[in-house]
Amino acid sequence: MNAVSRDAKKRPEAWRLPLQIWSEFRPVLSQEMLALLTGVFLAMSANTAFLREVHATGALHGAGGALAGACLFVLVVALNTLLALLLFSRWSVKPVLAVLLPVSAAAAYYMDHYGVYFDTGMVRNVLQTDLRESSELVSPGLALRVVVAGLLPAVLGWKVVLVRRSAGRAVLIRAGAIMLAVAVAAAAALLAFQSLSALMRNHHEIRHLITPGNYLVSLGRVLADDGAARNVPRKELGIGAHVAAARAGQRPRLLVLVVGETARAHNWGLNGYPRQTTPQLSRLDLVNFPDVASCGTSTEVSLPCMFSAYGREDYAKDKVHNSESLLHVLDRAGIAVAWLDNQGGCKGVCTGLPFQSYEHADDQDFCNAEGCLDGILLKGLSGRIASLQGDAVIVLHQLGNHGPAYSRRYPGAFGKFLPACESSALGDCSRGRVVNAYDNALLYTDDLLARTIRLLGEQPGRDTALFYLSDHGESLGEGGLYLHGMPYAIAPDEQKKVPMLMWFSSGYAGSLALDVSCMKRKAAVAGASHDNYFHTVLGLMQVSAPEYRPGLDLLDGCRAGRGG
Template sequence: MLEKEFKLFHFGLIISVLNFLLFHFPFFGFVVNHVDVDYKSFNGILLIISLVIAMLVANFFVIYLFFYLSRRFSKVLFSLFFLINSIALYFVTTYSVIIDESMISNVFNTKYEEASSFFSIKFLVYILFLGIVPSIFIIKAKLIKPTLKRFSITSLVSLFFLIVLVFANASNWLWIDKNSKTLGGLAMPWSYSVNTSLYFIHEKQRNAKEILLPTAKITDNEKSVVVLVIGESARSENFSLYGYKKDTNPLLSKVDNLHHFKANSCATYTTAGVKCILEHTSSNELYEILPNYLYRNNVEVIWRTTNWGESPVHIKKYETRDYLRPKCEGEDCDYDGVLLSGLKEEIKASNRNKILVILHTSTSHGPTYSKKYPPRFEKFKPVCNSVDLGKCTQTELMNAYDNTIVYTDYILNSIITDLKDLKEYNSTMLFVSDHGESLGEKNLYMHGVPKSLAPKQQYEIPFIVWVSDSNKQLKPANNTILSQNNVFHSVLNFLSIDSPIYDENMNIFKK
């Protein structure tokens, strides 16, 4: 078959049909499950048939156009599309993700260590049979180029056909518009092609210039330290502090002066969630973030991280896992416990009265939950050890995730213990997660679903606060749901920092 010559028209149809059959079961599964009318009704059937034909014709038109203009370039391009399609389909079917702009952001902000945890035999099978095999056909195919007249007629007929389909579905425009983000995120290869372009355009706009905040002033000389722990993929639903039936907070539940609040994340992915925690207001602009702002205004700032995805941090003490590991001893040093190594001593060595410590953890990030904590914290068994979460039982998956929360409980309690030893300081610890996590509910896994569509498990997060001085009171919760932006203003209040952008309504502490 590879030795046979194909007319470009026939080749375009073959590639369009292959692309449709191999990569669009999730797309039409969503359509069937979410169409506002019965999909067996006339209007439902019309919508589904129209989307099928529109997808085939639109893809045919693009393939036909590209191969007419340049066969060599197009063979490379569409072979690459099939390879990326196979990878994208693996994540869509395995983790129920949608390839929108936020997911593209996750891709470009993921390091090899995290990405490698997704590799599996199933992943390789997808690449081989859905990516490499079709790509070989595309590269080897011999094509007969049509005349300009034939090309023009075919192109015009295709465009006319698409226009007719659009107007024939006038009654379904509102439904298509309502679900356009999801439909666009499941249409291959246009989901990642378009959203990658949008991602870089928006990143360039956001990073064009960091907007500096007005100068702040420290108003007293009392020694104060704030430890802000940014959690990763921790959902409040699995914290016993929030009513979870399993005892995932055996240590924190016994700590005095500990408070927990209901809270929602700004987004369901790390870069946006961390940005929101560190900014004074939710915005698409790149405002000066909390560590940069306080460092510029004479506060000692220490950033320790086993994670990534934060906005640019401009401070002296930015300490990564690789920096901390050689100075750390014990089993915890291979996990987020490394962030605590020598921390108390570093705080005591500071010559500043006001100190902010930010610990950016990675404890509950999937899919390898069972590898995120030392073996002694495997409290709940059996656990899921597969990266293909759908192959694990719900009990195994939940146990593995719950063990990460038990380890988080240990880390937070250790921080509090260290802060209690710093008796000369007024101290507080704030734990806020970047976003939540899906664990098989509604057949969704991990995170990254657009917040407008996401289940509550992906945005209901823990917001836990401990204070050293019982006289330092917190405002009553009164069923208030906090946002991640409360962090910025609460830190300013605790460190006695006066700023024109301070918002008392966003502060959780009493004056």
């Protein structure tokens, strides 16, 4: 055997070389150095949305802008390093990296692409998201971001050989590293105090973009709040509630409450939107409210709030969730109540009351493996109504325009506005395609409401009415924002302004001595909000209860004998 062949035999085959390099890659690092590298990496890879928003505020402009920007970056690095130092130990460091880095990469993706802020409300929404909703939020872009900025760095972390120290020396070095991180953070904050203090004072919501502290702090608050709430008994409402005495010959009343999902007022045809997204409703005799504000920008906040006795200004999650709802008041007054759901439940609003979910129903007309269309809510509704005794309220909770997969919210026959975005990764579509899909879903809601009204109008021996109100709106790319759930103080009107309408049969309006023309005039000029919902529904059912406030009842002033 010659020398050349011997040398060739010693060299690994070309395809084995990367594997050999990877197997021999075993960097030796202390936990403190690994914490610093983690802090730098997170500041660079997971905080682009934060840095971009800071720049957009103008805080980095002017002569001291460069210094403020550098100090802000050092501050984020120091804070992330401090977090890692507090979480790392000989046994936890690698499992922490395996979770922290991929989750931070996913959070950064949603902040970058949808304008998401990870405050307590958004974290609570994430925890409430079911498998179907989660699958719609997964995209190739998300997978790539998680692999490149999450899984690969986590794998590198597993390859690190940690420096071993005695217990006493390890404690001293860790304490010194923590104090150094705190000192660096404090020094960076002091050097740019004027710019940073003004930034946080005028744009305090921006802190919910600092990753991973945003979702970790919010998660801790959510778990603490929910744990404390479980130990508090629910406050009873409507003690002594009763229905006003019926007039002679008055027929039983049925009120259908349709709770919309993610419908925004801007795209509502009845509100003057250039596209006619409500063609069937426009031909009916309705009371439309063009200026209505939601209580929140997510279902988790808005749904319990609108059914509560507390308005937005008096809103507190613990207070609302630890209190009975409008439906319990109606039930206590002797009115039959039922909740029919094609969404993620009633968020505690209907606890202890009749509830039926169609979210995963087995129905070949309306359902597939991904869920059910809202038309399922009307299937069998006539039979349910026929079995009712006395006054009743039925709630229909829509899937509506729940994003980002708007194209899955309507059957093909309602694909009027084309081409429509058929992807749940909204960034893959032009804004026009996204709006087309969203508007098509509104057309389907228009059909659902019109069919419900026709069904109610055909009920013999019963006076009927319908009250539709969406829980919150949606951003469709305005200002680079998509979906919903932004902190209310900085959320755009697209997420806060919602459609609302009422329909009355002649018998129902007569039973209330209601002047519908007066209602139309009032709706056209007066603003409304979710705060009105609780009291207006009580007024519609003529329920007297301690919590009822006539001034918030939208019918007030339009009943015979009360002006208008």
